[in-house]
Amino acid sequence: MTAVADMPRPSPRVFVQFCRPDRRYDPLDAIDIRYEAEGLADDPPRAVEHSVLWYTEGKGEEDLGVLFFERIVDQARLPPETTAEGFATRLPPSPLSYEGVIVKIRWCVRVRFFFTGGRDYVSEHEFTVGHVPPARMPRVEVS
Amino acid sequence: MVRLPRFFGKKRGHRRTGSPAWASLGDGAFHAVLLAAGLVFGGLLLSGVAVPEWRMNHDFLPATCTILGKGLVRRTAMEPAGTSPSTWQPCLRVSYTADGRPLEAWSRPSRSTLTSDRDVALDKLSAWRIGDTIPGWYDPADPGTIVIERGYNWWMWLLALLLPGALVAFGGSGLARTMRRWGRSEERCAVPSRLTDILDPLAAVPRQAPDHPGVPSCDDMMNSPGTFLAYRLPIESPESWALLGFGLFALLWNGVLAVLAVGAGLDLLGGRTDWLLLTLLVPFAVVGIAGIAVFARGLLLATAVGPTQLEISAQPLRPGGTYEVLLAQGGSGTLASLEMTLELEEQATFRQGTDTRTERLTVWRQPIHAWHDLSLAPGTRFEGRATVTIPEAAMHSFASEHNAARWSIAVRGTSVRWPPFTRTFPLVVFPAESRGKAAMPARSRGAAS
Numbered sequence: 103m104t105a106v107a108d109m110p111r112p113s114p115r116v117f118v119q120f121c122r123p124d125r126r127y128d129p130l131d132a133i134d135i136r137y138e139a140e141g142l143a144d145d146p147p148r149a150v151e152h153s154v155l156w157y158t159e160g161k162g163e164e165d166l167g168v169l170f171f172e173r174i175v176d177q178a179r180l181p182p183e184t185t186a187e188g189f190a191t192r193l194p195p196s197p198l199s200y201e202g203v204i205v206k207i208r209w210c211v212r213v214r215f216f217f218t219g220g221r222d223y224v225s226e227h228e229f230t231v232g233h234v235p236p237a238r239m240p241r242v243e244v245s
Numbered sequence: 246m247v248r249l250p251r252f253f254g255k256k257r258g259h260r261r262t263g264s265p266a267w268a269s270l271g272d273g274a275f276h277a278v279l280l281a282a283g284l285v286f287g288g289l290l291l292s293g294v295a296v297p298e299w300r301m302n303h304d305f306l307p308a309t310c311t312i313l314g315k316g317l318v319r320r321t322a323m324e325p326a327g328t329s330p331s332t333w334q335p336c337l338r339v340s341y342t343a344d345g346r347p348l349e350a351w352s353r354p355s356r357s358t359l360t361s362d363r364d365v366a367l368d369k370l371s372a373w374r375i376g377d378t379i380p381g382w383y384d385p386a387d388p389g390t391i392v393i394e395r396g397y398n399w400w401m402w403l404l405a406l407l408l409p410g411a412l413v414a415f416g417g418s419g420l421a422r423t424m425r426r427w428g429r430s431e432e433r434c435a436v437p438s439r440l441t442d443i444l445d446p447l448a449a450v451p452r453q454a455p456d457h458p459g460v461p462s463c464d465d466m467m468n469s470p471g472t473f474l475a476y477r478l479p480i481e482s483p484e485s486w487a488l489l490g491f492g493l494f495a496l497l498w499n500g501v502l503a504v505l506a507v508g509a510g511l512d513l514l515g516g517r518t519d520w521l522l523l524t525l526l527v528p529f530a531v532v533g534i535a536g537i538a539v540f541a542r543g544l545l546l547a548t549a550v551g552p553t554q555l556e557i558s559a560q561p562l563r564p565g566g567t568y569e570v571l572l573a574q575g576g577s578g579t580l581a582s583l584e585m586t587l588e589l590e591e592q593a594t595f596r597q598g599t600d601t602r603t604e605r606l607t608v609w610r611q612p613i614h615a616w617h618d619l620s621l622a623p624g625t626r627f628e629g630r631a632t633v634t635i636p637e638a639a640m641h642s643f644a645s646e647h648n649a650a651r652w653s654i655a656v657r658g659t660s661v662r663w664p665p666f667t668r669t670f671p672l673v674v675f676p677a678e679s680r681g682k683a684a685m686p687a688r689s690r691g692a693a694s
Contacts, residue, residue, distance in 0.1 A: 153432040162592075165647050166431060167459060202591045205591040220428070
C-alpha cells in the first residue's frame with residue numbers, strides 16, 4: 103500500500119524509551135513504552151498504530167503474533183498536536199526471545215504512521231523476553 | 246501524482262520479497278474470478294434445473310389426462326469424430342382440462358426417463374395405452390405445459406448446490422480476506438479475531454497450550470497413562486507413513502497391472518497377440534514387483550525389531566526439571582546397543598518456487614542413557630529406567646504456522662541382524678517459571694514501506 107509522491111520526503115524520526123533501559127524483560131513483566139516523533143510537521147500523519155508483537159526470522163516463512171495493538175485516528179493525539187505518546191501492556195509467558203539456527207523469535211515494539219496518499223512509515227524497536235541462550239549445533243536434514 | 250506499487254519489495258535475507266500490494270491484488274483477482282464463476286455457474290444451474298424442478302413439484306396444478314398419442318423425444322449431439330449419439334425420452338400426447346378450458350399437448354418429458362438406449366425408452370412407452378387416463382400436472386402460468394411425472398433429481402440438486410457453493414464459499418472468503426487486509430498493516434491483520442478463523446480456515450496454525458502463546462498443546466500426550474509411570478508418550482513415526490505410501494503404491498500399481506495382464510491373457514486365449522501391450526507389460530511388471538519388494542522389506546524391518554514404548558513421570562516438562570523415564574523394548578534377538586537422547590530440533594517451512602519445503606535441524610542433543618548387548622526374548626520386553634533433566638536455560642517448545650522448536654526423546658538401536666533404527670517420542674517443554682540471567686543483545690531498526 104505504498105504510494106510515493108514525486109518529491110522525496112524526509113523520513114520521520116522516532117525515539118523510543120523502554121521502561122527498562124537494557125530492554126530485557128521476563129515473561130509476565132509489564133512493559134511501558136514512551137516515544138517521541140520528529141519530522142512530521144510538514145506531513146502530519148492521518149493515523150498511527152502502536153503494537154507489541156513477536157515475529158519469527160530465519161529460513162521459514164515469517165510468522166507473527168500480536169500481543170498489543172492500538173490504532174489512533176484522533177487528531178488531538180496525533181502529530182503535530184501531540185509529538186510524544188506512550189502505551190503499556192503486560193508480556194505473556196511465551197514465546198521467549200530465541201536465537202536459533204534456522205528459527206529465531208524476536209519481540210519488538212512497532213510505531214507505524216499512515217500518511218495521506220497511502221504512504222506509511224514503520225519504526226521497529228527490538229527487546230528481549232526471557233533468557234534463552236543462542237542455539238548452535240548444525241546438522242541438516244532436508245525433507 | 247500516485248505511482249503504481251513496485252513488483253518487488255525489500256530483500257529479506259537471501260530472498261527478495263514480492264510486492265505485497267500486487268500480491269494482494271492478484272490474490273483478490275483470483276478469488277473474485279472464483280466467486281464470479283461460482284455465482285454464474287450456480288445461477289445457471291438454479292435457473293435451468295433447480296427452479297423449474299422446484300416449480301413443477303410445488304406450483305403445478307393437478308389434472309386428469311387422457312392419452313391420445315405416444316412418442317419419443319430424440320436429442321442428437323453432433324461430435325467432431327462424425328458420430329452422433331442420441332438420447333431418448335418417452336412422452337405422451339394428452340388431453341386435459343386447465344382453468345375450465347380443454348387443452349391438448351405433448352407432456353414435458355421427465356429428466357429421469359432420459360436414456361441412450363432406444364429400446365429401453367420404447368419399453369417405458371409401451372407401459373402406457375392410448376385412451377387410458379393418468380394423473381398429470383400443468384403449469385398455471387402456462388397451461389400448455391404439462392408433466393406426467395414429478396419428483397426431484399437429487400444428483401442435479403447436489404451438483405447445483407455443492408459445486409457452485411464451494412466456488413462461492415472459497416472465492417467469497419478469499420475475496421473478503423483480501424479486502425479485509427487491503428490497506429491494513431501486517432500487525433493489524435495479525436490481531437486475533439473470530440473473523441480471522443472464519444475467513445482463513447485453512448491456515449495451519451498449530452493448537453496452542455492455554456495461556457501460552459506459541460507453545461503447542463500437550464493434551465494429546467497426556468491422555469495415555471503408562472503402566473509404571475504417569476504417561477505413555479506417543480511415538481512419532483515418519484517411517485510408518487512412508488511404509489503406508491509404499492503399500493498403497495504397490496497395491497494400485499499392481500492392480501492396474503493385473504487388469505492389463507488379464508486383458509493381454511484373454512487376447513492370447515482368443516488367438517490374438519497384442520505385442521505393444523505385452524512389451525509394455527514387462528517394465529510395468531518389473532516396477533510392480535520392485536514396489537512389492539520395497540514394501541515387504543519395509544514391513545519386515547518395521548516389525549522385526551519389535552515395538553518401543555516410552556513412559557515419563559510428568560507432563561508438561563519445565564526447564565530445570567528432572568523426570569523419570571521408562572524405556573520398554575519388545576521383539577527378539579540381540580541388540581548391540583539401545584540409547585536414549587534428549588533433542589531439540591528446529592523446523593522451518595518455506596516456499597521454494599511452487600514447492601513447500603520443510604527443513605529440520607537438530608540444534609541440541611544430550612545422551613540420557615545407553616544399554617549394550619541386550620538379548621530380547623519373544624513374549625517379554627526389556628525395561629530400562631533413566632532420568633532426564635531439561636536444561637535450566639532451555640528454550641520452550643514452540644510451534645507457529647511455519648516455524649517450530651520441538652523437543653523429543655530419540656531412541657536409537659543397533660541390532661545384530663537388522664539395520665539400525667530410530668524412534669522419536671515428542672515432548673512439550675513449557676517456559677521456565679524461575680528467572681535467570683539475560684543473554685541476548687537488543688537491536689533497533691526503522692523502515693518505511
